[in-house]
Amino acid sequence: MARSNKPIVWALFAAGGTFTAFVTPVMIVVTGLAVAFGLLPAEALAFERVLAVVQNPVGKGFVYLAVVLPAWHAAHRLRITAHDFGIRADTAVMAVCYGLAALATLITFFALLRF
Amino acid sequence: MSRRPYRRPVSAFSWWLAQPRYVRYMARETSSVFIGAYTGVLVVGLVRLSQGAEAWNSFVAALQTPASVAFHLLALAFALYHTTTWFNVTPKAMPMQIGETRLPGNVIIGAHYAGWAVVSALILFLAGG
Amino acid sequence: MSERHIELEILRYNPETDEAPAFQTYQVPCQEDWVVLDAVNYVKDELDRTLSYRWSCHMAVCGSCGVMINGEPMLSCKAFLRDLPDRIRIEPLANFPIERDLVVVLDDFMDKLDSVKPFLIPREEKTVESGVHIQTPAQLDRFKQYTLCINCSLCYAACPQYAHDNNFVGPAALALAHRYNLDSRDVGRTAREDVVASNAGIWECSFVGACSEVCPHDVDPAGAIQQTKIASTVDYFKYLLTPGRG
Numbered sequence: 001m002a003r004s005n006k007p008i009v010w011a012l013f014a015a016g017g018t019f020t021a022f023v024t025p026v027m028i029v030v031t032g033l034a035v036a037f038g039l040l041p042a043e044a045l046a047f048e049r050v051l052a053v054v055q056n057p058v059g060k061g062f063v064y065l066a067v068v069l070p071a072w073h074a075a076h077r078l079r080i081t082a083h084d085f086g087i088r089a090d091t092a093v094m095a096v097c098y099g100l101a102a103l104a105t106l107i108t109f110f111a112l113l114r115f
Numbered sequence: 116m117s118r119r120p121y122r123r124p125v126s127a128f129s130w131w132l133a134q135p136r137y138v139r140y141m142a143r144e145t146s147s148v149f150i151g152a153y154t155g156v157l158v159v160g161l162v163r164l165s166q167g168a169e170a171w172n173s174f175v176a177a178l179q180t181p182a183s184v185a186f187h188l189l190a191l192a193f194a195l196y197h198t199t200t201w202f203n204v205t206p207k208a209m210p211m212q213i214g215e216t217r218l219p220g221n222v223i224i225g226a227h228y229a230g231w232a233v234v235s236a237l238i239l240f241l242a243g244g
Numbered sequence: 245m246s247e248r249h250i251e252l253e254i255l256r257y258n259p260e261t262d263e264a265p266a267f268q269t270y271q272v273p274c275q276e277d278w279v280v281l282d283a284v285n286y287v288k289d290e291l292d293r294t295l296s297y298r299w300s301c302h303m304a305v306c307g308s309c310g311v312m313i314n315g316e317p318m319l320s321c322k323a324f325l326r327d328l329p330d331r332i333r334i335e336p337l338a339n340f341p342i343e344r345d346l347v348v349v350l351d352d353f354m355d356k357l358d359s360v361k362p363f364l365i366p367r368e369e370k371t372v373e374s375g376v377h378i379q380t381p382a383q384l385d386r387f388k389q390y391t392l393c394i395n396c397s398l399c400y401a402a403c404p405q406y407a408h409d410n411n412f413v414g415p416a417a418l419a420l421a422h423r424y425n426l427d428s429r430d431v432g433r434t435a436r437e438d439v440v441a442s443n444a445g446i447w448e449c450s451f452v453g454a455c456s457e458v459c460p461h462d463v464d465p466a467g468a469i470q471q472t473k474i475a476s477t478v479d480y481f482k483y484l485l486t487p488g489r490g
Contacts, residue, residue, distance in 0.1 A: 104154060114165060130404055
């Protein structure tokens with residue numbers, strides 16, 4: 001069968017892309033900009049508060065998705081981007097991109113498990 | 116009559132400079148670099164969190180540096196570009212037809228932006244509250 | 245009607261005498277309401293009988309006259325001079341081998357159309373006596389947009405993936421497959437999947453969207469391909485998760 005196996009990564013890409021579109025902008029604001037620009041008080045990122053989020057099962061699930069879905073989305077798109085910029089060593093690019101996403105997935109999974 | 120078709124070479128590296136629409140496409144694709152990098156920041160944060168309060172606090176302090184803020188501003192710009200381009204193509208990728216009428220693209224896109232606004236407001240509220 | 249002096253820069257190529265294509269410039273006095281095709285016809289009639297190019301209907305339904313106009317794939321019969329500057333660069337459609345002057349080799353395009361089984365594959369063969377297929381307006385509406393393709397191949401000229409890999413099945417062919425897959429009279433999606441869902445099919449597309457932007461009839465091949473990606477992905481997982489199902 002000439003059928004491609006791309007649907008596996010593409011499903012992650014599509015789900016990740018949708019999640020990223022809705023959630024990532026505000027996440028970037030909350031984690032990287034809000035305190036610096038005074039939009040949120042410094043206490044918003046206090047250790048106890050953030051710990052409480054990842055210890056909560058709903059928070060755990062959200063954080064997992066917020067890392068893993070954009071990771072696989074970006075990985076697949078990065079693979080295509082490399083190709084579009086003229087880097088044609090697809091196997092090597094795949095290994096790097098999906099490898100990093102897999103690494104992020106594993107680290108996040110085990111880190112969240114221990115909270 | 117002898118045929119000798121001529122194949123015009125296309126550069127694999129600079130093809131996208133030829134037209135504005137290709138430049139916009141590459142900008143959209145480049146968003147993956149920043150989204151990937153931001154995801155990396157989150158992973159580092161999670162690891163620091165697992166290492167205790169001191170590790171976490173130094174991570175948060177690093178987030179306030181000018182370099183970090185500059186990166187996050189850039190990441191935000193690319194993330195927003197991803198959001199708008201993603202929403203704009205949703206009606207084409209998933210057309211909705213009710214009976215004989217096709218749901219107008221603007222309705223679908225508008226609904227996405229509304230949902231995005233709600234989600235963003237909710238997360239901001241939960242983060243601050 | 246007032247005249248306008250246009251400078252046409254046309255890429256010429258004679259396979260019998262030229263090593264490579266080269267531009268030739270013509271000064272053309274044009275009418276206000278002309279299209280590029282009118283100017284090119286003037287060149288052939290009055291200035292240079294050796295110029296070769298394709299055209300037929302002069303009203304954007306036959307799909308013959310596709311060329312690059314200032315770098316953009318367009319139908320020369322639909323490119324109004326009033327929308328263009330005084331210097332117009334005309335080249336043969338990109339991503340196809342040049343046969344001669346503005347004529348390109350379209351064999352690959354034709355083969356790609358053929359490869360997606362562009363015909364109705366009904367559930368069972370109907371005899372004439374058993375009557376016609378019944379189809380509601382809503383069912384027709386689902387695929388009608390994709391029937392509008394005039395096979396002009398502007399989309400292939402715009403597609404950077406086709407530019408880099410001529411194996412790519414391409415926008416028009418995939419939109420054509422989608423037209424049949426969406427047709428309520430057709431059950432041939434599995435039969436087409438080998439070509440459509442291969443690595444040279446929909447999965448080579450990275451949704452640049454240039455094809456849909458240049459399409460003169462709003463077929464939206466890019467949308468067709470994305471819809472096919474979703475349907476194919478669902479199919480793929482159904483197949484994976486239900487062994488024994490075909």
